[in-house]
Amino acid sequence: MTVRGANLELRGVAKRFSGNDGDVVAVDGVDLVARDGEFVSLIGPSGCGKSTLFNIVAGLERASGGHVLINGEELCDRLGASAYMPQHDALLDWRRVIDNVGLSLELQGVRRDEARRRALPLLQRFGLGEFTRAWPWQLSGGMRQRVAFLRTVIADRPLLLLDEPFGALDGITRADLQQWLNQVWSEVGATVLLVTHDISEAVFLSDRIYVMSPRPGRVTSVIDVDLPRPRTAAQKEDTRFLAVEQRLRHELNAAMSAWGEFAGSQP
Amino acid sequence: MSALVRTDDAALAEAVGTVPPASPLAPTPGPSPAGRQRGFGRRVRTVVPPLLVIAAVLALWQLFVTVRHVDPQLLPGPNLIAHSTWDDRVNIWPAIGVTTEEAVLGMALAVIVGVVFAVSIDSFRPVRGSLYPIIVASQTVPIIALAPLVLVWWGFGLVPKIVLVALFSFFPISVGLVQGLASADPDAMNLLRTMRANRFQLLRRVRFPSALPHFFTGLKISVTYAYSAAIVAEFVGAQQGLGVYMTTAIRAAPIRTDLVLGAVFVIAILTLALFAIVGLIERLAMPWRPKP
Ligand SMILES: Nc1ncnc2c1ncn2[C@@H]1O[C@H](COP(=O)(O)OP(=O)(O)OP(=O)(O)O)[C@@H](O)[C@H]1O
Numbered sequence: 001m002t003v004r005g006a007n008l009e010l011r012g013v014a015k016r017f018s019g020n021d022g023d024v025v026a027v028d029g030v031d032l033v034a035r036d037g038e039f040v041s042l043i044g045p046s047g048c049g050k051s052t053l054f055n056i057v058a059g060l061e062r063a064s065g066g067h068v069l070i071n072g073e074e075l076c077d078r079l080g081a082s083a084y085m086p087q088h089d090a091l092l093d094w095r096r097v098i099d100n101v102g103l104s105l106e107l108q109g110v111r112r113d114e115a116r117r118r119a120l121p122l123l124q125r126f127g128l129g130e131f132t133r134a135w136p137w138q139l140s141g142g143m144r145q146r147v148a149f150l151r152t153v154i155a156d157r158p159l160l161l162l163d164e165p166f167g168a169l170d171g172i173t174r175a176d177l178q179q180w181l182n183q184v185w186s187e188v189g190a191t192v193l194l195v196t197h198d199i200s201e202a203v204f205l206s207d208r209i210y211v212m213s214p215r216p217g218r219v220t221s222v223i224d225v226d227l228p229r230p231r232t233a234a235q236k237e238d239t240r241f242l243a244v245e246q247r248l249r250h251e252l253n254a255a256m257s258a259w260g261e262f263a264g265s266q267p
Numbered sequence: 268m269s270a271l272v273r274t275d276d277a278a279l280a281e282a283v284g285t286v287p288p289a290s291p292l293a294p295t296p297g298p299s300p301a302g303r304q305r306g307f308g309r310r311v312r313t314v315v316p317p318l319l320v321i322a323a324v325l326a327l328w329q330l331f332v333t334v335r336h337v338d339p340q341l342l343p344g345p346n347l348i349a350h351s352t353w354d355d356r357v358n359i360w361p362a363i364g365v366t367t368e369e370a371v372l373g374m375a376l377a378v379i380v381g382v383v384f385a386v387s388i389d390s391f392r393p394v395r396g397s398l399y400p401i402i403v404a405s406q407t408v409p410i411i412a413l414a415p416l417v418l419v420w421w422g423f424g425l426v427p428k429i430v431l432v433a434l435f436s437f438f439p440i441s442v443g444l445v446q447g448l449a450s451a452d453p454d455a456m457n458l459l460r461t462m463r464a465n466r467f468q469l470l471r472r473v474r475f476p477s478a479l480p481h482f483f484t485g486l487k488i489s490v491t492y493a494y495s496a497a498i499v500a501e502f503v504g505a506q507q508g509l510g511v512y513m514t515t516a517i518r519a520a521p522i523r524t525d526l527v528l529g530a531v532f533v534i535a536i537l538t539l540a541l542f543a544i545v546g547l548i549e550r551l552a553m554p555w556r557p558k559p
């Protein structure tokens with residue numbers, strides 16, 4: 001399981017939705033870079049276009065403007081170039097844990113027993129060995145997210161898109177899963193793009209953080225996190241860690257208040 | 268179906284190597300004794316009250332008939348109905364066989380037609396626009412009024428009965444399935460699209476499984492029409508079956524009201540049995556659902 005990561009580059013990406021009551025500019029002029037093996041996060045308030053950006057990178061939606069380059073190439077069909085973990089786990093209720101994890105393999109034509117043979121070591125390696133036969137409804141929220149993540153990892157894609165993987169979890173489970181994610185990612189080696197609402201999560205996991213402001217969704221600042229790896233929970237008490245957190249919080253507030261002025265200045 | 272499921276499990280056990288240890292989140296297959304007892308108690312609690320109500324109604328009916336000395340040709344008591352029907356079992360037994368064949372084959376045809384309609388409506392947008400209203404409009408046609416025509420077209424054999432049962436029954440199946448196919452989780456569909464799933468794979472892996480509960484809801488409604496539809500078809504023209512049996516009892520001199528009502532009870536029980544079988548198939552077809 002050592003995939004090389006991909007180089008992802010967004011240049012001036014924009015997305016406009018036309019609706020009945022006028023157009024909505026969901027994202028506008030977004031520049032972003034995630035290099036081979038980097039862990040990059042997008043943080044911003046709800047509705048600032050994070051999921052929209054992900055759908056564009058994943059190839060689910062077409063950008064209204066700008067360029068998306070993967071390893072320097074602009075593909076017209078990006079579906080399958082990255083592995084995508086949607087905001088809600090989207091586990092299939094009618095598949096056991098092991099078959100949910102092996103889903104992408106089966107869709108590529110791998111036989112089910114072969115897909116299971118490949119999913120099993122992954123499940124065992126990352127703490128789900130006991131749950132291979134369980135149905136999704138039997139799992140806790142944290143377990144479901146782990147399954148959804150392994151389902152994303154198994155496809156061996158060089159780019160992982162994780163849309164708020166821990167958004168619906170309680171704080172304790174969330175901290176636990178962040179460490180778990182860190183561990184899996186360090187073994188996988190793929191480039192990761194993560195969407196989050198959570199400041200501490202962004203700092204803990206990322207090499208670089210893009211702060212976004214809403215309406216239209218824009219990148220307002222970029223923060224490099226040069227904290228040593230591997231990161232541990234203990235580091236969260238560290239002054240350097242807290243300093244990055246504080247800076248990020250500051251940038252987020254700035255993004256929000258910029259939006260407030262912008263919204264207030266509207267007729 | 269259950270054999271299928273078991274092979275699946277066996278293959279999984281093989282792939283996985285070991286049976287996982289018991290854990291609160293991954294219960295070992297098969298209910299624990301405690302669970303079985305709870306399930307049994309629950310079943311008793313759901314079955315007993317309706318049985319008591321039915322028994323009470325039958326008792327009141329018997330009491331009324333006995334006390335008021337009602338003419339048994341007008342309204343026989345349950346006791347007489349049961350005895351007469353039992354005494355006439357050599358005649359009713361083959362009739363049950365014939366009508367059951369019509370009902371079951373008719374349901375099979377209804378499922379085939381219902382699924383074909385639903386999948387075509389779902390797959391092709393222009394068809395959705397034109398076919399769906401036609402199907403809905405077809406339900407405003409009094410199908411009973413069509414029964415004589417269906418007999419004219421297909422004769423007095425098995426075929427017109429099957430056709431009529433299917434005409435009565437396919438609609439709820441189609442509607443259920445159309446709705447079910449449309450109800451698939453868009454997140455799951457998008458996820459599969461990022462895995463480069465094609466339309467057929469989306470249908471098979473996501474939309475069809477998520478449509479199953481709706482499909483079975485439709486099927487359960489349909490199945491309650493099956494026997495009645497078969498009997499209506501027999502009223503119009505047949506040599507054998509429960510409809511013929513009832514017609515014969517009505518035309519007898521003197522009229523055998525007890526046998527007519529006996530046949531009605533038999534039909535009710537048969538319909539319940541068919542319903543229960545569909546419920547069983549439903550559970551086998553969706554082994555992933557929590558046990559009720
Ligand atoms: N299909 C669509 N049609 C019209 N508008 C849309 C569509 N999808 C998203 N939008 C709008 O685009 C904006 C960005 O939505 P998006 O889901 O990308 O936000 P988000 O940052 O992911 O929010 P959250 O954190 O709540 O998930 C919102 O204002 C939303 O209303």
Ligand SMILES: [Mg+2]
Nearest residue numbers: 050051052087
């Ligand atoms: Mg979102």
